[in-house]
Amino acid sequence: MPSSADPPIRSLRTDRLPPVRYFEVPERQRKAAEAWLERGAGIPGSTPTPASAVVFVRDGERGVETYLTYRPGNSPLGTVGFPGGPVEAHDDEPLDWAGPTPTQWARRLGMGGDVGRSRRAVVAAARQAFEEAGVLLAGSEPMSTVESVEGAEWMRSREALALGDVSLAQVLGRRRLVLRSDLLRPLAHWVTSDFAHRRYDIHYFTAVVPDGQSPTLLESTGVWGRWVEAAQAVAEPGGSWLGDLVGQEDTVGRSVGDLSSPGVQCVLESIAECSSAIAFLARNRAVVTRNPVLEVRDGRPVLRLDWS
Template sequence: MRSSGELPARAPRAGRAPAVRYFEIPEQHREAAEAWLERGAGLPGSAPTPASAVVFVRDGEAGVETYLSYRARTTSLGTVGFPGGPVEAHDDEPLEWSGPTPGEWARRLGMEGDVSRARRAVVAAVRKAFEETGVLLAGPDPMSTVESVEGAEWMSSREALAVGDVSLAQVLGRRRLVLRSDLLKPLAHWVTSDFAHRRYDIHYFTAVVPDGQSPTLLESKGVWGRWVDASQAVADPAGSWLGDLVDRPDTVGRRIDDLSSPGVQCVLETVAECSSAIAFLAKNRAVVTRNPVLEVRDGRPVLRLDLS
């Protein structure tokens, strides 16, 4: 497989992870964090918007790689992260489905009693992956996948999805395709801290890119996206390797905690811990909800995450 290019030497692995971690507040969110602390931390924030993201993995020359993309808009999802975004109302539309049932997904995602919510999370993950990267987790039958999603017609469908002109159900229905929920595995669940202006309740899934497909940028909005060695991305938290790699005015020279959410950072670390993409995908993980809490440490606002 292709690698993400020549990489600097990795930092040595640390020992056992601490029970509590602290994350710096990105520069663009510090004013909101300080305002929240001034008016009294602990007040209930806005209701988080349900969202989904897909962590694609593959084996590279230097280790396990994952596909990251750049977001031009400043959101609590981070400037650099995994393909994903909010759940939409049309994710409820009926479509051909194969793999674990929505009821089984509700169990896997810790949503027992809310099958519709679990189904929307899966559909949104497939939709956003296709919209942002062109990778389509669907096929003409439950045992196969679309071999190619290149060309003007496919890009037109992605653009229509991006502006809400069509639903994933319509895109699949026109081509008589089946959503392959079995190609996804649950990975993590994160809820944005209360202080953020727009919060997300985001479920991370993981998958491999089907044979014959490869990620491509959306013509209208895509700026940067590529396979990145996960270990190198998190090797030096104080360095700017990832920001320099993205090479945008708002990323160059910036540390990873100024570019990515705590959820993205922790998922990257999880990917980096595995020796191969197969090992990463084969590992069964309990989906635990993580919700970083805003507090003051050493005179500045930080996010505190309890990992116990």
């Protein structure tokens, strides 16, 4: 845990937060935000793409750590964030399943009776975790997990997934593996603000890395990924500690607010306030949809989030 000398961490618990919170619009999105405001607020945005991301946590020497990755470009997930990406059509393919049923997941994720949507969200989360981070939430039977996914054969499967040449169902089926949906926990639901050119309707899940596995980057596109102490990442919202740690041309000197989405920032704060990874995983959460709204404050575009 952080020492008494460390900067205070903002809590994500809504009973400790003001009813309205403001986030800076990242520099890479500022022109789009200004153009949106000029043509008038209230214009419907593009339809957000369903997406999933997985927040891995573990206990570090000074506090709870999470695995972050870097993605170049202007992703709605942010330049720095958690392994994740859009839901794909092949996430509907049948596969062996262990843990809560898609119907149970629909209730957990606040999707009502949309069982297909909930199933796709879970499969996409597991697929993205394997593709981007090399963590496979599956086993040969409902109570086991694959001990290692290292080596050339596993990497070829990850590359094929990234290209869309195979589905997660095919990867698991060839090895007679069962998807362990019980290893995931529902965490949060965020929808990208209307002004963004690309929008995601993203469900965040949380999990621990199975014994014997460790996150690794995809050989073809991976640039940076590592375990980061969540409290350190959000200790100074205007500081550049995280951007400097990533060390890329478009991250050095930049704040966490300029590098990540409001959803990622809030998840990091939620991790930082927990005393252990188990405490974070065990916390009961109501999955409420968060959709930051673009507006002008003090002459500049900001994202307003109503916690109520």
